[in-house]
Amino acid sequence: MGKTSVEVKERYNKKVYEDIRLRVKKGQKELIQTHAESIGKSLNGYIVDLIEDDMKKENSAT
Helix, strand or coil: CCCCHHHHHHHHHHHHCCCCCCCCCCCHHHHHHHHHHHCCCCHHHHHHHHHHHHHHHHHHHC
């Protein structure tokens, strides 16, 4: 029996990505998601970009 495309994608994602759980106060998720979409990013992409930008700033300051 063949694997469905969903199963294949899930297996690939588990192999390539790690999960980080993030908690925000009630109502914040929607505000952050709306802002991310307004600048053309997904919620995940926006958060990852913020973290990467912050890390670059910190590394260039040292």
